[in-house]
Amino acid sequence: MTHSSRPSITRLRKTPSQARAEETVESIIEAAAQVLEAEGLEGFNTNAIARRAGVSIGSLYQYFPGKDALTVALIQRETRRFYDDAAAALTQRSGKAALEYLIGASVRQQLQRPMLAKLLDVQESSPALRGEVEKVEFDALVVAIVRRVAPRFEHPEVAAADLLAIVQGLTDAAGERGERDLESLEHRVRAAAFGYLSRVARRGKHSARAGGM
Amino acid sequence: MTHSSRPSITRLRKTPSQARAEETVESIIEAAAQVLEAEGLEGFNTNAIARRAGVSIGSLYQYFPGKDALTVALIQRETRRFYDDAAAALTQRSGKAALEYLIGASVRQQLQRPMLAKLLDVQESSPALRGEVEKVEFDALVVAIVRRVAPRFEHPEVAAADLLAIVQGLTDAAGERGERDLESLEHRVRAAAFGYLSRVARRGKHSARAGGM
Amino acid sequence: MTHSSRPSITRLRKTPSQARAEETVESIIEAAAQVLEAEGLEGFNTNAIARRAGVSIGSLYQYFPGKDALTVALIQRETRRFYDDAAAALTQRSGKAALEYLIGASVRQQLQRPMLAKLLDVQESSPALRGEVEKVEFDALVVAIVRRVAPRFEHPEVAAADLLAIVQGLTDAAGERGERDLESLEHRVRAAAFGYLSRVARRGKHSARAGGM
């Protein structure tokens, strides 16, 4: 289940063997996040990132073979943070509670880091980055949750993808508008998610579902 | 709530007073659309657009004060096309039918023009473009529909924004995955939209709604 | 017998359609030659070349897709100049006179433009440039001369390559030493060239020659 070791844009150029190096790598990724947040995609360039990280541009390129690699590393970090939070969903008693937990994690994440969505979009439009980001684990999590809330869905991956899109669409837009009321937002996201699940089954062949819910 | 008439990046440099000029403007915008579709954001640059439009880069700058203006013009055109299609929703008998119509228009639009979403994202991240795009009319349409489907909502603008986010989130993700089955997609979007509306009311002060549905 | 139209590093990016453009291209190549002569390979960079040409770096890249293309263009120009001079060798009455003419051209060329040799070496060591330069015509010229001086050689291409190597080796080294006495140099080069031709035949299968000279 390990990944193939094909040469990847993503890989670090050198594995940091000293503590200092690891800190540098971390500080660069963090700086990238901050630059993105503060300056937007317009200001997301390697010089600005190095400057904010307090390292030279040379150091940045010691660890990342290129800008894309850094972008991917940032996406990975954010995705992993989200995943690490969201994975606790599976410890919930019921499927419903699991999905609610996932939604809560999503909302928290989005309102803290509204930048991830934009990054992901850019990533998708850059041919070089396609397929570099590992979504597998994450998708699997959502599918697992779907299976618990709605065990008889024929295509849980479709429902999982839809749920993700609903949750992210709503939270992104809310973040965009500067909405800060977590409770209200979470309530509305739940409405959409559970509403989707309870209704998507009502039709025949096109439905994501095979049986009752 | 009308816009001030401050000098805007968006405005065309000259009002095309002759038919030929208007054609040129149109051809440039169309070329921009084609370049975006064919080359992605990577290839979306003024020289490429001028080349594809069959005009000189100089002419492009005769009609648009800058790249941002052209970008905005393209967004406006696409938004208007969508609006012109979606506006027919209001001619439907029932509110339900109106919302269904809107969803249908959204799905059609998205699967035909998957580029709009990306453009809108860039636009949001570019400070220069913020607020240049007229969404007012469009938002008003969705609010009007919401009022018809769920007349007693306290904050129909919130529900309208949410519905838009749900619909676009789902269709964008579907487009991204290359999904082509309109019927299935539409069914699932309806599930999410109507599910949202029917459930969002169930709570007190945080809800977007004041009364029953 | 035309060359395939595969995308080549060599091609100009745009065919200059205005007189000014053509001048610019010419001035850039000439500047490249001057920079190489004055600063050596160390100083042979695009910024220096643009500066000396009196154009912006942007203009350089309007016409040359990259540094390699410019390098190749320079090599082509120098090769062509040499060729245009050397081609008159074929108008000489005898084969001997033809070879002498070729040697004279070589010596003149080398002492005027000692840079070509260096460039050719760079070209050979840069994988990107391999095969971009057309030597065909030139090689054909030398082979034709060899056929006239020594009609019975079995492998005139080998002899041609050897003669070229001898002539260039001697003139390069002389240029390197700063030798300026054309007459003496030419005499010695003739000695080597004709000495080679008259002696190379003396052995069996390994010789470049089949019969008497």
Place this chain on the structure above:
Amino acid sequence: MTHSSRPSITRLRKTPSQARAEETVESIIEAAAQVLEAEGLEGFNTNAIARRAGVSIGSLYQYFPGKDALTVALIQRETRRFYDDAAAALTQRSGKAALEYLIGASVRQQLQRPMLAKLLDVQESSPALRGEVEKVEFDALVVAIVRRVAPRFEHPEVAAADLLAIVQGLTDAAGERGERDLESLEHRVRAAAFGYLSRVARRGKHSARAGGM
């Protein structure tokens, strides 16, 4: 004619006083040779050399004050190897045999180590390296050989330089073409060398020679 003892780029930073240090120096030079052979001039950089030598970049700079010094050291080593082989020429009975031996050594060297030629060219074009390489000994060898083959030459240094140029020009070109037939190549080089010597005398003041051969 002796060299001044000005501080030289070339000198090692520290005289390796211990066996281990000497080994390190040797391994770095060997690594430089391998990198040059394997990656060409493009890949000939200090970090790559240190990596291949299995030492840190810091150590490399402990032993060499800079890249140029390392380059020169490599050239010296190769030159010395050649010299050690070629010096046996002087043990030959006749001058003819001596020159033949020299040619044989040249051909062997070139076909085994085609990289030296390229390095020498770079060295010549880099002002920093000019004059750093000791050729004296080597030149003296060739002059000595010339004196034995053609004792009455007025300017044996010129003839020596020419012979070197002929031999290297031919072998370099052959190496470039990938020629592997030593015997044939050697035959042709002899033809050029002896042809040169026998013919260069035939003129008056410009000749490299004063009397008969």
Place this chain on the structure above:
DNA sequence: TATGAATGAGGCTTCATTCAT
């Protein structure tokens, strides 16, 4: 007005070299 040549700020990246550990 149309053209397209020209501009140059600014982004990405490399690599020789230094220096703290």
Place this chain on the structure above:
DNA sequence: CATGAATGAAGCCTCATTCAT
């Protein structure tokens, strides 16, 4: 002494924009 992380000058190239013709 060895290490390798860090540095930054310098090179390559792009693309939004201007301006002479």
